[in-house]
Amino acid sequence: MNKAVALLEEKFPEEVVEVVEFRGDTTIEVKPERIVEICTALRDNHETAFRYLSMIAGMDYSPASPRFGVVYNLYCHKHHNRITLRARLADDLAPAIDSVATVWSTAIWHEREAYDMMGIRFNGHPDLRRILMPEDWVGHPQRKDYPLRGH
Amino acid sequence: MNQTQALQRTETMQLNVGPSHPSTHGVLRVLVELDGELIVSADPDIGFLHRGIEKMCEYRTYHKCLPLMNRVDYLAGEVNNFGFCLAVEKLLAIEVPKRAQYIRVMIVELTRIASHLFWLGTHGHDLGAMTPLFYCFREREKIMDLCEMASGARMFPLYFRIGGLAADLPEGFLPAAADFVKSFDKLWKDYDALLTENIIWKERTVGVGAMSAADALDWGWSGPMARGSGVDWDLRRDNPYSSYEEFEFVVPLGTKEGDTYSRYLVRMQEMLQSNRIVKQALDKIAATEPGDIKCPDPRVSLPPKELVYTDIAALINHFKLIQEGITPPAGEVYQAIEAPKGEMGFYIVSDGGPQPLRVKVRTPSFVVLSSLDKLAKGRLLSDLIALIGTMDIVLADVDR
Numbered sequence: 001m002n003k004a005v006a007l008l009e010e011k012f013p014e015e016v017v018e019v020v021e022f023r024g025d026t027t028i029e030v031k032p033e034r035i036v037e038i039c040t041a042l043r044d045n046h047e048t049a050f051r052y053l054s055m056i057a058g059m060d061y062s063p064a065s066p067r068f069g070v071v072y073n074l075y076c077h078k079h080h081n082r083i084t085l086r087a088r089l090a091d092d093l094a095p096a097i098d099s100v101a102t103v104w105s106t107a108i109w110h111e112r113e114a115y116d117m118m119g120i121r122f123n124g125h126p127d128l129r130r131i132l133m134p135e136d137w138v139g140h141p142q143r144k145d146y147p148l149r150g151h
Numbered sequence: 152m153n154q155t156q157a158l159q160r161t162e163t164m165q166l167n168v169g170p171s172h173p174s175t176h177g178v179l180r181v182l183v184e185l186d187g188e189l190i191v192s193a194d195p196d197i198g199f200l201h202r203g204i205e206k207m208c209e210y211r212t213y214h215k216c217l218p219l220m221n222r223v224d225y226l227a228g229e230v231n232n233f234g235f236c237l238a239v240e241k242l243l244a245i246e247v248p249k250r251a252q253y254i255r256v257m258i259v260e261l262t263r264i265a266s267h268l269f270w271l272g273t274h275g276h277d278l279g280a281m282t283p284l285f286y287c288f289r290e291r292e293k294i295m296d297l298c299e300m301a302s303g304a305r306m307f308p309l310y311f312r313i314g315g316l317a318a319d320l321p322e323g324f325l326p327a328a329a330d331f332v333k334s335f336d337k338l339w340k341d342y343d344a345l346l347t348e349n350i351i352w353k354e355r356t357v358g359v360g361a362m363s364a365a366d367a368l369d370w371g372w373s374g375p376m377a378r379g380s381g382v383d384w385d386l387r388r389d390n391p392y393s394s395y396e397e398f399e400f401v402v403p404l405g406t407k408e409g410d411t412y413s414r415y416l417v418r419m420q421e422m423l424q425s426n427r428i429v430k431q432a433l434d435k436i437a438a439t440e441p442g443d444i445k446c447p448d449p450r451v452s453l454p455p456k457e458l459v460y461t462d463i464a465a466l467i468n469h470f471k472l473i474q475e476g477i478t479p480p481a482g483e484v485y486q487a488i489e490a491p492k493g494e495m496g497f498y499i500v501s502d503g504g505p506q507p508l509r510v511k512v513r514t515p516s517f518v519v520l521s522s523l524d525k526l527a528k529g530r531l532l533s534d535l536i537a538l539i540g541t542m543d544i545v546l547a548d549v550d551r
Contacts, residue, residue, distance in 0.1 A: 022482045023241050051368045054487065055513035058497055071499065073485050073513070077368070077382065080389040084485055084498075106371030109521035117205075132198035132550060141206060148203075148210050 002026050003047045004083045011041055017088075025084060032087040032097045033069070039085070039103045042074060050074035050083070053104035058114030061088075062144045068095035068120055080081075089120065099125040117142035163191055166532075170199050174536045176275045177546030181523070181539075183462025185532060191525055193527040193535060195520055200550040208510040212476025213239050213313055216510065223512055224548040227266040228307045229298070230490045231512075233259050237392055238486035238497035239313045242479040250439035251315040252394045257328070257432035258301065258310060260425040264335070265294040266491035266543075267422050271342060274415075274540035278355045283345050290338055293331050300324050309378040313477060314452045315445035325433060332430045339422060347419070356412040360526045360538045363409060370522040374515055375421060376542065379405035379414030386489040398431050400424045411541040418543075451477055476505040492543050493534050516548035 005028060008016050015038060017029040030038055042050045052075045059069035072085040089095040099122035101107045111122040112131040121139035122128055130137060139146055163186050170180040178199035184191040204223060207215045220235045221228040233255055240247065247255075272287030295305040301320055302308035310317055346352045362372070367380040377384060385402040387395040403420035405413030446453045449468050458465035481503040487496040493515030500509040519542045526538050 023244060023484050025484055027483060050363075052373075053371055054485075054494065054496055055498065055511065057509070057511040059500070059509060061508075071498065071511075073496065082485065082487075084483070104371065105369045105438075105525075106518055106521060107389075109517065113517075132201045132202055134198070136234060141203060144209075 002081075002083065003079075004028065004042060004050070007041065007045055007048055008038065008067060013039055015111075025082070027084040027086055029086045032089055035070075035085075035087055036098045036100055039072070039074075039100045042083075042085075043103055049076045049078045052077060052099070053106050053110070054082070055106060055111035056100075056114055058118030058120050058142065060118055060142065060144045065092055066090055067092040069118060070097055070114065070116060072100070085151070094121065095119065096121040096122045097122055099128075101125055116140065119143065161187070168535065170196070175539060175546075176273065176544055177549075179520075179539070179544070179546050179549070181535065183527075183532065183535065188532050189375075189433065190527045190530050190532060190535060191523050195523050197517075197520070197546070197549050200546045202551065204551045206511050208507055210506065211481070212505050213507065214476060216507070217312070218307070218309060220512075221309055222547060223514060223551060224266075224490065224492065224495070224516070224545050225306060226269050227262045227491045227543050228513060229310055230262050230266075230488070231495065232260050232309065233393075234486060234488040234490070234495050234497050236311050236313050237488065238484055238499050239477070239479065240446075241484045241486050241500055242482060242499060243312060243313075243448075243450060243451060243477070245448050247315045247446050248439075248443045250436060251444040251446075253432050253435045253439065254316060254320060254444065255311060255393055256395065256398070257429050257491070258298070258308070259418065260428045260432065261294050261297060261328075261331075263425045263491040264422050264429075265291045267418050267425075268294075270418060270491075270540075270543045272413075273347075274543075275346060275352075277536050277540045278352065280346060280349070280352060283342055286338070286341050286345070290335065293300050297324070297328055297331065299426045300327065312445070312452075314448065319442055319444050320436070325437060328429065328539045329433055332426055332433065335426045339419075339426075343419065346415070353412060355533075355537055356415060356541070358408065359410050359530065360541055361410040362522075362526065366525075367409070370525070371518040372493070372522070373518070374489060374491070375414055375417045376493055376515075376519055378403065379417045380409035381405060381407065383431060386487055386494060390487070392488065393487070397435070398428050400428050411537050462483050478503065478505050487513070490515060492545070492548065493519065506536065512551055514548045514551065516544040516546075517551075520544050520549055 020027040042048050054073040057071040066088040068089045075082050084107045114120050116130040166183045168181040170178045171177040180196040221229040223231040231391045268287040268291045272284035275283040298308045299305045302310035338489045362380045364381045367377045405417045454465035459469045479501045483500040485498045487494050496513030498511040502508045
């Protein structure tokens with residue numbers, strides 16, 4: 001079994017929602033509340049050593065509920081393997097999750113982008129501003145209910 | 152505090168660099184706070200080239216995403232398509248024929264050389280070296296000619312398809328490519344002679360923008376940026392795709408300083424290694440059956456034209472593929488490739504329909520640019536130009 005899955009199931013048995021193996025990719029869905037602890041454990045554990053955050057993607061699963069989610073892709077340079085972490089956010093109107101910027105510095109910009117594009121708030125983020133859109137922009141363009149054109 | 156010290160203390164100054172400054176490599180605006188000539192903070196303001204490529208992908212079929220992907224990193228157009236095609240092929244669980252895999256590797260490695268040449272020419276030019284630009288663009292032109300030969304287009308070849316290639320290589324391509332490969336190692340020596348031991352070049356690059364390996368990983372650096380800081384990591388070697396495991400090449404690492412000069416050395420060596428891979432690819436292509444460039448799976452590839460005219464099932468298949476597009480099974484995949492600028496990742500979520508539910512493009516330029524403030528702090532304003540140059544960013548790649 002994947003070492004990351006084993007670690008999470010041992011240390012955070014309550015948090016793991018599901019584990020999906022698809023086309024050789026491992027995706028672990030976790031509850032959002034303890035995401036910082038989970039990420040810190042995955043980074044610092046000797047066996048997993050996910051020292052590198054590849055990307056964070058904000059997700060809009062509408063019309064499903066919970067509507068919003070955040071996806072983290074982690075890479076380990078020691079074993080050359082990857083996992084995807086997924087968290088679904090309970091609040092459809094004001095989606096929020098704790099920031100992992102303290103775990104990986106690169107998360108600062110990824111989270112700014114997810115905030116800008118999807119309107120997901122990252123609690124404890126050092127500098128949560130829009131990044132691609134102008135500062136006075138109204139709305140979050142990558143939400144599914146935001147029109148492609150004719151805005 | 153005596154009076155002279157008090158007089159020397161001044162207020163900081165805000166300076167706008169860009170968004171249309173020649174050395175910002177596109178439409179990048181950097182809001183710099185200066186104390187005299189020293190940088191207190193540098194805040195990149197991006198998004199001027201945001202085209203909403205990820206959003207647009209959600210409204211079109213997988214094949215129609217390809218022209219958009221070409222324009223993510225426009226200096227290495229076909230590399231983006233390479234990653235996107237691999238991701239969709241992973242989603243579909245199909246494999247493309249060996250000949251197509253080798254041709255893809257060859258085109259992508261040629262593109263890597265072209266991208267590195269563009270970086271070298273402009274980076275050198277930014278720092279006051281005029282000559283390398285002309286040399287580099289001379290060879291880049293030859294690579295673009297090869298792309299034009301294969302696909303008809305120079306910057307955006309759009310030569311790869313999900314499941315293979317648009318067409319086989321034209322007659323005369325392999326000898327032309329072989330000529331380029333043969334000449335490149337010698338031409339490379341010209342750039343090397345102009346810069347590597349050049350005292351002005353070293354003054355501007357040595358010690359500028361140093362990053363430790365641990366910090367590089369923390370800031371998400373990949374590709375030549377990370378290798379310049381001593382991270383021994385190359386996706387082509389460590390997580391091979393498209394038959395890279397069959398090729399022999401070395402992953403060059405930088406000096407222990409991890410500075411701008413170190414990254415220069417890494418990219419210079421990478422060009423030679425890419426040339427080596429192209430050479431091997433040419434031999435491998437020559438050993439495969441011409442015409443075998445598409446995965447025969449009817450879910451993905453159009454049937455042969457003769458069959459469309461003579462066989463009703465093939466006609467229907469053709470019609471459905473054009474009208475509806477590919478329908479991969481529901482699921483999510485992440486496929487990363489070693490692009491010229493670092494790790495380029497494609498996270499694709501499918502709900503089983505003909506259009507992707509979500510496409511996330513992880514681009515190396517976006518990630519690397521986020522660490523500009525860290526590198527620039529406490530340096531001279533003129534170093535900012537060296538830092539933007541060494542990052543090898545393309546604003547289309549940053550903004551998507």
